[in-house]
Amino acid sequence: MGTNSQSSTILNSDDDIPAPAHLSDDTAACFVSVKGLKENWQKWSHEHQEYQKHNPFSNNTRPSVEVPQRGQDDYGRPLQGSMTEQRGKDAHTHICREVQELCEVIKNIGEPRDSDGEVIAVRFGKLFEHYVTISNKLVGVLLRARKQKLVDFEGEMLWQGKDDHVVITLLQ
Incomplete structure (x- = not known):
């Protein structure tokens, strides 16, 4: 006191x-x-x-504020320097790391498909059994890797059990 x-x-x-x-x-x-x-x-x-x-969705928006329209570079993008932009960059970095890790796993457990040993492939069932201890997002990461032209496989989507025989080829 x-x-x-x-x-x-x-x-x-x-x-x-x-x-x-x-x-x-x-x-x-x-x-x-x-x-x-x-x-x-x-x-x-x-x-x-x-x-x-x-904020274009606010009632307090000034009419002079230019709202990005379709076709413009910043349409559908968060404000530069915002937390949303940073979270997007962090997510992109995380997914890229998971794709790289998937390629390493395929390289380690896959088998050479040609006489040179450059083309490495693995069946989805074997990859699923091995990768399930690493991540529960195998199919999503495979789809992302295929979009980046790092792997290739037949079909649009892979399902555990049904597509265990599908061959996944490492392209790079």
Whole structure:
């Protein structure tokens, strides 16, 4: 507990009005933290209002804000520097790592298909049994690897059990 003179020097508003002299230091500290909360809320509110002015789905959109149209480079893309953009980049990096890991697994457990030993292939059933301990997203990663022309296989989708005989070829 402090003295009344200590608590009266703590300011509790923008008008520089001292806290009441009869309050303890703990109570006076609440005035300071409430002031900080108020300032933080005001700051967030102002930033949110500015953001909403540029949000095309907000009722507060200024008519002068240009909304990207189909065909423009930034159409359907998050704002540069936003958290959404960063999450997208992080997801892309993670998926690329999983595709590389899948190619390494195919290289390790696959068998050479030609006399040179350059073309490596593995059956889906064998790959599934081995890869299930690594990830539960094998088919999705295979589809992504095929889109990037790293692997090739017949069919549009692979199903466990039904497509265990399908040969997956490593292209690179």
